[in-house]
Amino acid sequence: MDLFLISVIASTLRVSTPLLFAALGETINEKAGILNLGIEGTMVFSAFIGFWAAKTSGSVELGLLAAVLAGLALGLLMGLLTVTLGLSQHVSGLGVTLLGTGLALFLFRLAFPDPAIPPKLDAPFPQLPILVGTPLEPVFSQFGLTYIAFALVPLCGWLLYRTGFGLNLRACGENPEAADTAGVAVYRIRYMALAIGGALMGAAGGFLSLAQLDSFTYGIVSGRGWVAIALVIFGNWKPGRVLIGALLFSVFQALQLRWQAQGVQLPYWFLLALPYLVTILALTLAGRNASYPAALLKPYKREG
């Protein structure tokens, strides 16, 4: 197979991994009626916690666990703010992003005081080749987490659309009053959605610091959380379409990396900005028909 094609496909799969984790997490949040703008900060925070845990314990598996738990914790914080206290989801989410980012940088400087030497992991996640011996082997020499991210797409679809929990979760996002009347514990379901979503965002951050980059830097997430928000809307809140969006975005990224390495002159910033503009266009075309979860952004207050 053509070497250029192989490297583009391989890096597309790698680049799309954190986006998939994060966008699936955000999909679950939004389907339950919570727009989680804390996603960017949640990813930065868990990327740091994962890196720190792996560096201290020497085990990337423990690091990943710590990253997932860190994401889950910030998901629960988002729950405290938007579910229990019923505060504005916009401002709470931005607050969580500012908090997660600030905390990560503060703790990073505290744990690694000398900023001159960027710390690296001694043993990051290895790549796991599958289809060994076939022509596809170079494409499928990916990190284990990449396979997991892709496997999560149908799993999330199944969870949201084929289980009782998913039905209840979507009911909380469409009409929490009716769901409550039907006996669904709205607060608990929304908390669970935020916990699961936060854990997935944590995995996204963990993938960045433990596998893809095997170090923590200040700009480690660099807007990937916002890309994930765009992907969820672009994907019309359906995991399968979110996957398509993530792959499209990542192809652009992969091509950009390749072309830049080969010295091709292009306005790369425009290629990188294109997905955002396409999302805005998609939102406009869908207009009033965009299938936003009906209760998105609406706090639910039980009258009693």
Add this chain to the structure above:
Amino acid sequence: MANLTLGLKNVRGLRFERLPAPFWVRVAIPFIAILLAFLLTSVLVLMAGANPLEAFYYLLIEPLTTRVGALEVLVKATPLILTGLAVLVAFAGGYFNIGAEGQFYAGAVAAAWLGVAFKGLPPLVAIPIILLAGFLAGALWALGPALLKVYFAVDEVVTTLLLNSVMVLGVSGLLTGPWQDPGGWARTPLISDALRLPRLAPPSRLRAGIIIGVVLMVALWFILNRTAFGLKLRAIGLGPKAARFMGIHVTRTLLTAALVSGAIAGLAGAAEILGLQGRLSSQTLELGYGYSGIVVAMLGGLTAFGVGAAALFIALVENGALSLSQALGVPQYLGDVVQATILLTMLASLLLTNYRLRWR
């Protein structure tokens, strides 16, 4: 009436009732929020091995003990008061402009370009034109989301947020492409001193941008509280449907507010370039004043004079964090954490405005 009565419906005692809180509670709320934030963040100070009381001395008092330090707080407050006012105008009408960050850079790009292009022009002509250009550039960057919101009902939070990323990518593209300096730096040439905003108290770095901020603060107070437009805008913020029934032209009013919001953010960017920065560089993109503007507007209780006070306070914390890291070795990012925590505790404390503690 939904009262928080802990289940004891017919027992006499203290209870929270859903009534507007007394005036003194409203005044006390920012202070409650700040106190709560300091309590929470003192855990981090302890982790850094410092004494929280000493740390908060450096954070809040030390910067004010010298004349230079106090003026530096005003330097830092200049962009914050402007972006805070920008966010205020939009939020007052319930238009959640998260895009002050991108609009700030739109104004900064305009100022960096014209500041160099107008070299040699008389300052009295050039400076107002550059500021106006920044103002218009911010409005232009806010135009798309505003039109989409009022004519196509597209959520402004998502569109303004995404356009921030587009702007940051675009500015990085400019700085590493056509605008790259011959030495390879990602920055524009320094604007000549004649075209910078005049210094107010040399040798301090304070420039006339702060005057623009204060004038706009008073103007916005007047517009929001003493004009028909302000009244309409706030009515829309309280409930667009009711406002429409009252005969208010919601589309036009919101569009105006959104554009003015973007324009003020753009003006903030232009004033920062003609003021403290003197040039646009990749470091400019790390300032984050657009996002801080949201913190300032919320902490200021969405009032013009509140924004002024909150901008001073946040500027103090940011500068204090620097002196704290120099004095006690507590990482300066404590300032960011304090800011984020204040935003959240302020938001939560606002719940108190809906309740009144009563004996019944």
